[in-house]
Amino acid sequence: MLAMPRSDRETRKNPGHGFAAFAIWLIQFLPPGEFNMDYVTSASSKISVRALFRTPFLFLNALRAVRAFIRGPGNSSRVPLVGAFAIAALISFCQIPVARDSEPANGPGADSRQDSSESRESSEQNSRNDSSLEADESEQSDSSRKEESTRDKWKPETPETEWEAKNLHPPLDEPIVLTGTTGEYRRSHFHYGIDLSSDIGDPVYSVRQGYVSRILYDGYGLGYGIWVRHADGRESKYGHLSEFAPAIVEQIQSIQPEITEWLTLRKRFDLRFSPGQIPVKRGEQIALSGDTGSGPSHLHFEYLEGDLILNPLKHGLSLEDGRAPVVESLILIPCESGATVNGKDAPLILPVTEKSDCGDQSQACSSRKYEGKESVTVQGKTCLQVRYFDPSGKYARLGISSLRMSQDRRDIYSSSFLTLIHSGSFRHLMLYSESSRIGGGTQYIHNAFDLLPGQYSFLRSIDHGRLSPPDAGQSSRVTVELLDAAGNKSLVELELKGAVSPMALRQIANSDMGWAPYSMDERLKDAMNSSAGVGRPGKDLTLISPDEKLKLHVGPHSLTGAVRFEISQNEEAPATGKLKRMSSVYIVRARNLDELTGMIFRDRIFVLDPVRITVEGLEDNDGLYRITDSGALYPVAYSRNGMLTGYIRTLEKYVVLKDLSPPVIRSIPTLRTRSGKPLLLSLRYFADYGTGVNVSSLKLEVNGKPALAEWNPDRYGYEIFYPEEILKPGRYNATIQVMDYAGNSSSRRSFVFVVD
Numbered sequence: 001m002l003a004m005p006r007s008d009r010e011t012r013k014n015p016g017h018g019f020a021a022f023a024i025w026l027i028q029f030l031p032p033g034e035f036n037m038d039y040v041t042s043a044s045s046k047i048s049v050r051a052l053f054r055t056p057f058l059f060l061n062a063l064r065a066v067r068a069f070i071r072g073p074g075n076s077s078r079v080p081l082v083g084a085f086a087i088a089a090l091i092s093f094c095q096i097p098v099a100r101d102s103e104p105a106n107g108p109g110a111d112s113r114q115d116s117s118e119s120r121e122s123s124e125q126n127s128r129n130d131s132s133l134e135a136d137e138s139e140q141s142d143s144s145r146k147e148e149s150t151r152d153k154w155k156p157e158t159p160e161t162e163w164e165a166k167n168l169h170p171p172l173d174e175p176i177v178l179t180g181t182t183g184e185y186r187r188s189h190f191h192y193g194i195d196l197s198s199d200i201g202d203p204v205y206s207v208r209q210g211y212v213s214r215i216l217y218d219g220y221g222l223g224y225g226i227w228v229r230h231a232d233g234r235e236s237k238y239g240h241l242s243e244f245a246p247a248i249v250e251q252i253q254s255i256q257p258e259i260t261e262w263l264t265l266r267k268r269f270d271l272r273f274s275p276g277q278i279p280v281k282r283g284e285q286i287a288l289s290g291d292t293g294s295g296p297s298h299l300h301f302e303y304l305e306g307d308l309i310l311n312p313l314k315h316g317l318s319l320e321d322g323r324a325p326v327v328e329s330l331i332l333i334p335c336e337s338g339a340t341v342n343g344k345d346a347p348l349i350l351p352v353t354e355k356s357d358c359g360d361q362s363q364a365c366s367s368r369k370y371e372g373k374e375s376v377t378v379q380g381k382t383c384l385q386v387r388y389f390d391p392s393g394k395y396a397r398l399g400i401s402s403l404r405m406s407q408d409r410r411d412i413y414s415s416s417f418l419t420l421i422h423s424g425s426f427r428h429l430m431l432y433s434e435s436s437r438i439g440g441g442t443q444y445i446h447n448a449f450d451l452l453p454g455q456y457s458f459l460r461s462i463d464h465g466r467l468s469p470p471d472a473g474q475s476s477r478v479t480v481e482l483l484d485a486a487g488n489k490s491l492v493e494l495e496l497k498g499a500v501s502p503m504a505l506r507q508i509a510n511s512d513m514g515w516a517p518y519s520m521d522e523r524l525k526d527a528m529n530s531s532a533g534v535g536r537p538g539k540d541l542t543l544i545s546p547d548e549k550l551k552l553h554v555g556p557h558s559l560t561g562a563v564r565f566e567i568s569q570n571e572e573a574p575a576t577g578k579l580k581r582m583s584s585v586y587i588v589r590a591r592n593l594d595e596l597t598g599m600i601f602r603d604r605i606f607v608l609d610p611v612r613i614t615v616e617g618l619e620d621n622d623g624l625y626r627i628t629d630s631g632a633l634y635p636v637a638y639s640r641n642g643m644l645t646g647y648i649r650t651l652e653k654y655v656v657l658k659d660l661s662p663p664v665i666r667s668i669p670t671l672r673t674r675s676g677k678p679l680l681l682s683l684r685y686f687a688d689y690g691t692g693v694n695v696s697s698l699k700l701e702v703n704g705k706p707a708l709a710e711w712n713p714d715r716y717g718y719e720i721f722y723p724e725e726i727l728k729p730g731r732y733n734a735t736i737q738v739m740d741y742a743g744n745s746s747s748r749r750s751f752v753f754v755v756d
Helices: 008-013 015-027 049-065 067-071 079-101 110-131 138-150 162-166 246-255 259-265 520-527 595-601
Strands: 178-180 194-197 203-205 210-217 224-229 235-244 269-272 285-289 298-305 308-310 326-334 348-354 367-372 376-379 382-392 396-398 402-407 410-416 419-421 444-447 459-461 475-483 489-498 532-535 541-544 550-554 563-570 579-581 585-592 611-616 622-627 633-638 643-648 653-659 671-673 679-682 699-702 708-712 717-722 730-737 749-755
Touching: 178 298, 178 396, 210 235, 210 246, 224 285, 235 246, 246 259, 259 269, 326 367, 326 376, 326 475, 326 489, 326 595, 382 475, 382 489, 520 532, 532 541, 541 563, 550 563, 585 595, 622 643, 671 679, 699 717
Parallel strands: 367 489, 376 489, 671 749
Antiparallel strands: 178 194, 194 298, 203 285, 210 224, 210 269, 224 235, 235 285, 235 298, 298 308, 308 419, 326 348, 326 382, 348 367, 382 396, 382 444, 402 410, 402 475, 410 459, 475 489, 532 563, 541 550, 550 611, 563 585, 579 653, 585 653, 611 643, 622 633, 622 653, 633 643, 679 717, 699 730, 708 717, 730 749
16 A cells, blocks of 8 residues: 655655645545546557556646645645645546446437447448457457356365366266257257267266256256356256256255155256355266257256356367368359349359368268369359258267358458357357258258348358459359367368359349338338338337237347338138137238348348237137148237237238137057156147147046146157056056147047056
8 A cells, every 4th residue: 555655844845746645645545446447548548557657747747837826925825725626636537437437328428329320330340340250259258257256156175176177077978979069050049058979877977076056857948957066157067867866866855855756746946056055076977868858868068157158179078079071062142133143143052072082971081172063153242151061970960160261362251159158049040041950861051141240259251251253254262161179170162253244233122032122102101100110130110000909029139131011901711710710810011121131031031039929909818820821820829818929930921810629639549658667648649720739738647546747849749657656567547638728628538558
């Protein structure tokens, strides 16, 4: 701590020095946070550390200049007055950074900033992405560090070594086969961890020492899951388990005695534990792997740092992998008006030829090289998609860790899954084509273009990642690099040739392909019509049907470009069968207004976050149905408490119907199972025209006593599992009843099952 000047004589000789020392001494007593050194030394403030420490001496020079005034005439003195003023100025200076950082978003100037931000939006996004294509995670790491600073700190009795913290213990016994990677395509989201092949009952080990922070059973999601928190705040997460280790269960029982009953009856639970309550060692068995939740038997493993999902294969978990990704084909898409690929205004699927001597995908080969089967002639800008997979085990087809694309040695696009953040449903479609699929011929189609520059930390691009056309008669070289988490690399090279004939004048609109700019007539019409309007990225849009019963809400994360929506209605009577029509037929139409999204998706509206539909004034269990072009009906949502809320990604016709018909249970033959194994009751024995069978509504009796069954979507049926006596060898009589989502109950149906 700095000391106050003690020599009164020294202070009287040079009052400026005295005041400077006093000012420096005063700073240390300011409340925490009042003096923001990080802000002062940041690039935005343009204030250097040297200038900061020179500040007291600047005060000194100023004081010398006004010394005559300070001393006053004769023996009078104005020191207290000037000193108070100087101290106030110094404190104000120290508080300036805090005031700038903490200014509320809706404070002074917020409206003007908001107005100007819309005009700067496009240029700011491009400049942020043009500056760097490195998919770094600095923003994610900052948020993670903030979260870590607020969480409870826990220190083990015997600290782990630095090597143990950086190198994870295998969560399963070797050999370990990878069946899923971080960032892979799933039907509605990214895959936020890795999957490891396992059999039911394989031991699962903690990858580091720590304590059990959470256990969960959620039915058919993660199934049984366990979280272990480590000394540095990171967590490891293990899912689809069949059992928790007996030692873990015993400790949980002392904290939550009901856990035994919950496990026996497969009740849903989510328990959190305090630091150190249930300690575990590195490599200690914490569970048995299984097939609970979704998917066949496997272990789902995640490594977390706050809200940040770390790719375990890049953060300490080492698995043997010597095979590079396999590239299957390239897809080139004209993505500006007037653009063509090989003379056609349509996507081109281009086969590739492997130039390396690696053999088939089962052969170990850490580097592969491919080439487009032929050169491609282009006019205008082109977007590229890559179809690939990364081989693992005998048959697994996995995703990759990163992809980078360059044109004539200039990087224009990159993506990376070093880390990831939960981004909501369907946001993964920024990276993957909707033609990608998982299971039954898995294929990954990677969009090597960026529809929303700057919005996602795992993407970087220049000009959206579009390929520029070469001059007429010239050529351009495109290189795509694919890496898996182990560093195995594949390169694809493609030659683009510039068309000899000049590019036709760009069309202002191309309504034949489903897009056109927002016309003045539409602007005037929409200004007076609450049933039509334009949705854009980052903006909310709410439309109301002409009869004011249906509302459509487009959220700020729903779109990748401007889209004009319009709701109309008619009184046509769709073929509803046993369903009673309760509303008009609402028709939701939309058109792309932006060239890029219009050229890529043509007449289809690409929706990320689902669009919300609400209908009021209904009776409970009235349902909203989607009417397809073929006239088929698909339920979307059901009314509760007089209001219906549904979410859609396809813009078609919708109608509210009342389901008055109960479900039907067909005749069930004699079913069989083995002793101790749950009996499967398939859903094919149930039928309902309308809302569908409510799978959570099953009522079951066996030999006249209540019994329990759990819905298993992977097996498409119910697993009858409790009480244990009904799974012992013998013959049993069962009775079942179900409801649909409209509340209609089926008649009771009896059947017989045999346990061998």
